[in-house]
Amino acid sequence: MDIERFLADERLPDDYRLVVERVHAPLVRAIVCRQRERAPFVVGLCGPQGSGKSTMARAMRLLLQEQGVSAAVLSLDDLYLTRAQREALARQVHPLLATRGVPGTHDIALGVRIIEALASSQHVAMPVFDKASDDRKPPSDWPKVQGPVQVLLFEGWCVGALAQDDAALAEPINELERECDPHGIWRTYVNEALRLEYPKLFQRLDALVLLHAPAFEVVYAWRLEQEHKLRASAKSGCRIMSDAEVARFVAHYERLTRHILSEMPGRADAVVRLGSKRELLALECKGTETGRC
Numbered sequence: 687m688d689i690e691r692f693l694a695d696e697r698l699p700d701d702y703r704l705v706v707e708r709v710h711a712p713l714v715r716a717i718v719c720r721q722r723e724r725a726p727f728v729v730g731l732c733g734p735q736g737s738g739k740s741t742m743a744r745a746m747r748l749l750l751q752e753q754g755v756s757a758a759v760l761s762l763d764d765l766y767l768t769r770a771q772r773e774a775l776a777r778q779v780h781p782l783l784a785t786r787g788v789p790g791t792h793d794i795a796l797g798v799r800i801i802e803a804l805a806s807s808q809h810v811a812m813p814v815f816d817k818a819s820d821d822r823k824p825p826s827d828w829p830k831v832q833g834p835v836q837v838l839l840f841e842g843w844c845v846g847a848l849a850q851d852d853a854a855l856a857e858p859i860n861e862l863e864r865e866c867d868p869h870g871i872w873r874t875y876v877n878e879a880l881r882l883e884y885p886k887l888f889q890r891l892d893a894l895v896l897l898h899a900p901a902f903e904v905v906y907a908w909r910l911e912q913e914h915k916l917r918a919s920a921k922s923g924c925r926i927m928s929d930a931e932v933a934r935f936v937a938h939y940e941r942l943t944r945h946i947l948s949e950m951p952g953r954a955d956a957v958v959r960l961g962s963k964r965e966l967l968a969l970e971c972k973g974t975e976t977g978r979c
Contacts, residue, residue, distance in 0.1 A: 687748045696741055706745055709958055709969050713895065714749040716956075716971065717837060720893065725834050726758070726804045728890050731841035732950065733897025734943050735936065736908025738964055739841040742897070750837055758835045760800060762842020764813045765792045769821040780872040782862075786820065787938050789844060790879035797887045804835040843939065846894045846954075847946050849881035859944070862937040873941060880942075896954040902944050904962045906936050 689703050696702075721727045729746075733739045743759045750757040766786045767775070775791070776784035783790060796813060803810045811828040815821070855873050858864040867873055899905060913932050927935060951957050959967040 687745070687752050692745060692748060696744070698741070705966050706749075709966060710742060710745045710749055712969065712971075713956060714746055714753070717746075717750070717893065718753060718755060721755075721836060724805075725836050726801065726838040727836060727892045728801060728838045728840055730845040730888070730891040730894040731839060731897070732845040732847070732894065732946065732954070733841075733843065733958075734899050734902070734905045734908070734947070735843055735939060736905065736910075736912045736964075737897040737899060737960060739843075739897060743839040743841045746839055755836050756832075756834070757837040757839060758804060758812070758831045759839045759841065760797070760812065761815075762792060762797075762840070762845055763817070764815045764822075765794070765797045766815045766822060767791050767793055779875055780867070782866055782872040782938065783875070785935065785938055786815075787843075787935070788876045788942065789847075789884055790876050792884075794883050794887050798890070801838060801840075801887075801890050804831065804833050804838055806833050808833050810835075840891070844880075844942055844946065846888050846891055846896075846950065847880060847884070847942060848949065849877050850941075850945055852877075854945075859941045860937050862934065863941070876942070893955045894950075894953070895956045895958065896946075896950050897958045897960060898947060898951060899960055900962055902940060902947065905939070905943060906933060907962075908964070909936050 687706075689706060692698075692706075693700065693702060717727065717729060731739045731743055740759075740761065743761075747757045747759055766772075772784050772786060772791055776782070785791070793813075800810065800812065809830040810833050811825060811830050813825075814823040814828055816823050855870055855877060858867065858870075863873060899908075910929060910932050913927055913929075955972050957968075957970045959970065961967050
């Protein structure tokens with residue numbers, strides 16, 4: 687892997703090379719050892735907004751390819767329902783479902799089809815969601831990946847998440863839920879989608895890696911940084927959120943993000959512990975004597 691070029695292309699600080707050496711490279715070595723004949727070997731990368739999942743996936747793909755392993759990246763974000771589909775859900779179920787992000791706003795069947803297609807010897811069109819326009823790009827604009835793919839890096843903020851107990855839904859968790867979902871219709875729909883539909887996709891995971899934030903409170907700052915970058919690169923006419931809109935947007939994710947940070951570390955195959963500025967604190971791997979990869 688040409689680390690210098692990667693840092694330049696991703697506009698990353700020089701010290702990110704330590705993350706590649708201490709996190710990405712050990713994880714890739716473990717993935718190569720664990721591959722089975724069935725392809726693709728699907729590695730879930732879960733982490734809150736702005737935690738670095740997309741960058742991590744791109745780095746790991748390059749490292750895998752360097753070792754002669756064919757790899758592709760799929761983002762849960764690119765499986766969002768179209769704006770028209772979400773607007774229909776908003777009318778039929780609850781207005782909050784117009785906002786992309788939570789379980790119930792993804793095309794699970796599309797994700798399953800993509801994973802299955804990547805096992806075949808064909809070109810697979812990978813979906814793309816345009817966050818600036820808040821809609822899925824037409825299939826004619828989707829990039830193609832040549833199958834079969836040996837490893838799929840599947841990244842997303844709630845990849846591999848489990849539904850909450852019904853009792854946990856009783857009380858609103860923030861102002862958004864108190865004002866817009868006082869009767870729990872939205873959060874119950876989201877939880878049931880996660881319980882009933884998302885296992886069809888998440889059961890395809892062969893390994894699960896969690897990027898663990900120190901607390902939910904840092905997620906807003908991370909997501910705000912993302913939006914500022916999007917704002918700087920967006921074309922004229924694209925819809926970009928204000929800082930206040932980002933705060934409201936992140937509130938949609940709070941309930942499940944807190945749940946993931948609490949329950950997933952105990953069952954993930956690897957946990958990447960991050961500090962408030964996304965600095966690496968530790969890499970913990972299950973199934974090893976020291977707990978380190």
